[in-house]
Amino acid sequence: MSECGNTNIGGKFYISTTAENATLDLSGFEGLTWTQVPGLVNHGTVGISTNMTEDPAWDDTIVCASKGQSNGGSPDLEFRYVESAGMDALEAAGLPTNTNSYAIKVLWPNARTLYWRGPIGGPVFSMGGPEDSTHVTYSARNNQVPVIVDASS
Secondary structure, three states, X not given: OOOOOOOOOOOEEEEEEEEOOOOOOHHXXXXXXXXXXXXXXXXXXXOOEXXXXXXXXXXXXXXXXXXXXXXXXXXXXXXXXXXXXXXXXXXXXXXXXXXXXXXXXXXXXOOOEEEEEEEEEEEEEOOOOOOOOOEEXXXXXXXXXXXXXXXXX
């Protein structure tokens, strides 16, 4: 095993074929039908970021701190623009009139799996120069705590 960690080379990205508007546990994610979206270039950050609130008062020596609301992540998803059933599913999920959430499955090359769920917006097409590849970016939001399955599970 490398001391440097793993790369994403060989990883895969999937979208659920149905809208998933309720929080899912592992069995819920594993029971879904998935469509692979090929050509993932970059997947933005997903995970829980919790606001820390403070309530200072004159008579406190130490400020009273509490946990506030959490955000599940706001990843941009960049793909090579290649026609596929997965790209069709992303385009449908991204329509402005589609307010549903969709489940996402990321399979890393080491067989670890990350599941998350949320609304998808887009697409936004990159244009670039004459020798640039056409890429498309979707904005997304994660509406629940991600579920991670280790390769050994």
